[in-house]
Amino acid sequence: MGNKxxxxxxxxxxxxKVGIAGYVSLIFAILFFSGLFQKAPGAWSAFDFTNLxxxxxxxxxxxxxxxxxxxxxxxxxxxxxxxxxxxxxxLFPGVIFALGVVKVVEYYGxxxxxxxxxxxxxRPLMGIPGITGLTLIASLQSxxxxxxxxxxxxxxxxxxxxxxxxxxxxQFSAGATITNYFSSGAALFxxxxxxxxxxxxxxxxxxxxxxxxxMRIYLNKVAMEDE
Amino acid sequence: MGENTKKNKTAIEAFIEGARNGYHTSxxxxxxxxxxxxxxxxxxxxxxxxxxxxxxxxPVMGIFGLxxxxxxxxxSAWLSTGGGIGAAASLYAAGSLTGPHISILLPAIILMGSQxxxxxxxxxxxxxxxxxxxxxFGICILNALIAMLVMNAVVxxxxx
Numbered sequence: 267m268g269n270k271x272x273x274x275x276x277x278x279x280x281x282x283k284v285g286i287a288g289y290v291s292l293i294f295a296i297l298f299f300s301g302l303f304q305k306a307p308g309a310w311s312a313f314d315f316t317n318l319x320x321x322x323x324x325x326x327x328x329x330x331x332x333x334x335x336x337x338x339x340x341x342x343x344x345x346x347x348x349x350x351x352x353x354x355x356x357l358f359p360g361v362i363f364a365l366g367v368v369k370v371v372e373y374y375g376x377x378x379x380x381x382x383x384x385x386x387x388x389r390p391l392m393g394i395p396g397i398t399g400l401t402l403i404a405s406l407q408s409x410x411x412x413x414x415x416x417x418x419x420x421x422x423x424x425x426x427x428x429x430x431x432x433x434x435x436x437q438f439s440a441g442a443t444i445t446n447y448f449s450s451g452a453a454l455f456x457x458x459x460x461x462x463x464x465x466x467x468x469x470x471x472x473x474x475x476x477x478x479x480x481m482r483i484y485l486n487k488v489a490m491e492d493e
Numbered sequence: 494m495g496e497n498t499k500k501n502k503t504a505i506e507a508f509i510e511g512a513r514n515g516y517h518t519s520x521x522x523x524x525x526x527x528x529x530x531x532x533x534x535x536x537x538x539x540x541x542x543x544x545x546x547x548x549x550x551x552p553v554m555g556i557f558g559l560x561x562x563x564x565x566x567x568x569s570a571w572l573s574t575g576g577g578i579g580a581a582a583s584l585y586a587a588g589s590l591t592g593p594h595i596s597i598l599l600p601a602i603i604l605m606g607s608q609x610x611x612x613x614x615x616x617x618x619x620x621x622x623x624x625x626x627x628x629x630f631g632i633c634i635l636n637a638l639i640a641m642l643v644m645n646a647v648v649x650x651x652x653x
Binding site: 312366420437446454 | 504507508509511512514515516518520524526528529531532536541574575579581585586592596598599602604605606608611615616617618619620621622625632633635636637640643644646653
């Protein structure tokens, strides 16, 4: 990362042990980059670097009063890594914009308002105390924040072991829901063709609560955890 | 965490900070995942495995209003959310999945996404008893299946 050189120092020793996997991967790499399989029939063509690297899409053709142009720089009919790269570029603006907006909502205290509204609902909804509200909101933004804050809640005896397990069932499914939905998920938004963007978010939240309750029922009825 | 915005910032600065975060995510996480997924799908296509997966999973995925190839999206998602998103995008680009299919898959991808990573980053950090790990994994997959049923009904109803 940063300004460091990409090249890692490799220590060469006289007496290195090489496993069978080393030789196999070397032979594979030589064959993969050799071009021998480029024109191979059927499945064998998948063992060629050039074939997997693929092609950029065509930008289309324009003739006098005829022809068709691609709708954007990605072009039409591309395949493989090259097409994937250009496709990923088309997704940048949506992701950048969406995360910018989420940050503005956070700036104006929108997430704090959500926390305030949710807190009294946590006990009836999932059987966990209201004190978990802040952690819950944080967990919707960052899985790591959720994990470490949950650990702190337990260590300070603010939640029981059972409540912690239920709470983790909520967090584990669709971890960092909001961040994932508006970053990775935003890539799929343009393809959803008319489905309101709020619907998948609601479905995910309901499923998370449902999952937590499945854990709650299991712990109460089957595992008989009492803490 | 979360409410880390200091009040000596403006809303514009907050937007720029979030947008920069979005660029970072796009460049360093989304792009490598999408390229990987496009290559994976290309391997499956060239080897003919994509057709085989499509045929094998078509009865199961049919329950959710999805074609069999959608199974590759779910399998990739379980390993990494970005991989699942990439696989869905690649199959959409190839015409194997349609817009409604994407709507059905999106919540499921996130609900069962990145489980192996989150096992360490969430369950490990919060010190959840390992005997409950199988239940937690099961709940995520069940959540994804329920989400696909619901989304299928939503998409079919055409209301939203």
